[in-house]
Amino acid sequence: MLRPENEEQLAEIVRGANAPLSLRGGATRHIPGAGEPLTTAGLTGITLYEPGALTLVARAGTPIAEVKAALAAEGQRLPFEPMDHRSLLGTTGEPTIGGAVAMNVSGPRRVQAGACRDSLIGVRFVDGEGTVIKNGGRVMKNVTGYDLVKLMAGARGSLGILSEVSFKVLPAAPASASLLIEGLGVERAVACMSKALASPYEVNGAAHVPVGLDGTPVTMLRVEGLEGSVAYRAAELKALLSSFGDVTIERRSGRNGEHGVENGWAWVRDVKAFEGSDGDIWRVSVRPSLASHIVERAGADGALLDWGGGLVWLRVPEGADLRTRLGVFAGHATRVRGAPDLQPEVPALAALTSGIRAKFDPKGLFLTSSGA
Incomplete structure (x- = not known):
């Protein structure tokens, strides 16, 4: 397996390649494809972290756990709550920050904080000709031409190989609460979640499990923030949603506290309902x-x-x-x-994406890349 240790080596490998490359980060989300395996796991390290500016820059192969630990030490977090696919897919390895960007991995907090691409403010990557390209920087700004930051998020490595990514991060919430409602059918649960999300109480998680751990359907809503604010908003939401059934409130206070709130939303985020199952x-x-x-x-x-x-x-x-x-x-x-499967693009979109790929990958090195 090709494993460059820096951006220069990565660019040299791509310049010398004449056949497809199968790209991966930590191989936790990788869908096997044709081509010589190439991993970015050797490109590691946080290159810049300015807590006061809410900005973090890391090489693409940096483990997400390392990024989270650095942020947690300063009372901060990644806004988009990236999921860990290992339990769902039965894979090993270590999830990387570049893999999260390549797949635009976004967890439950997306309903409020946006997707991974919405927190991404800069990228460095190597295109299909071995050229190192930089786009964006350390602050949010308007762009002209291709917004490569947004294009690279979710491109699955089809436009180039990420070498470095930059994020705007946010303070971690000191308190959180989950509101749980049991027994709702899917249609009724969606109505409940929609009402909560449309309320002024800043719900940042809304999930429903038709068959919960005890076999009963459960609808979950989450609020986060300062302790007094969380207590107030949770109580108001409970009253607002009373027509849907009995509402139970679980709370967590303290940034480092362990509680069912965190465990419950990690269970949703990582789709652990399917852990260890077939199909x-x-x-x-x-x-x-x-x-x-x-x-x-x-x-x-x-x-x-x-x-x-x-x-x-x-x-x-x-x-x-x-x-x-x-x-x-x-x-x-x-x-x-299961067997690799991507939904076919409609003709107009296919024409657009093929044109963009031809500009960034004229040799077709990355067309079979489908994971990170």
Whole structure:
């Protein structure tokens, strides 16, 4: 496996390549493809961290755990709450910050803080000709031409190999609370989550598990912030949502405190409902109003809704044709465990993306890259 230890070595490898490269970071989310394996795991280290400016810069192969530890020491965090795919996909290795960017990995807090790409303010990467390209910097700003920062987030390495990424980070919340409502069906749960998200109480997590740990459906809502604010908003939300059933409030106070609130949302974030199970796993992005339709049509063995119903995780029997089951719908489905599967692009979008890829990867080195 090719393992460059710095950006210069990475660029040299790409310049000398005449056949496809199979890119990966920590190989925790990697979908095998044709090509010589190349990992960015040798490109490690936080190169700049200014807590006062809420800015962090790290090389692409830096473990996410290292980034989180550095931020936690200063009472800060990554806003987009990246998930850890290892339990879902049964992989090993160490998740990297570049892999999170390549896949635009975003957890439950996306409903408030945005996706990974919304916190990303700068990138360095090597294109298909071995040229080192830098875009963005250490502050948010407007751009002209290609906004490469946004293009690289979620590109799965198809435009170039990330070598360094820059983020705007946020203070960690000193307190949090989860509101739990049991017994709701999917359609009713989506209505509950939508009402909570539309409220003025700054809900930053909204998930629903049709079959919880004890077999009962559970709807979960989260608020974070200063302790007094969290207590007030949780109480107001409980009153607002009383028509949906009994509401239980779990609280956590203190930045370093261990509590079921953190454990519960890590369980949602990492889709641990499917941990150790058989079958294919699909990720469906859809309007929340269509979530119940998706779950019903899928005939899934298991389901989990995040982002207020905008993200639906489904577990189906191995090899099941989910696309046929779902039919045509306004959304996007990707199989993340099972045979590699990416939803075909519509012709107009395919023409646009192929044109962009031709500019950044004229030799077609990265076209088979599909993981990080």
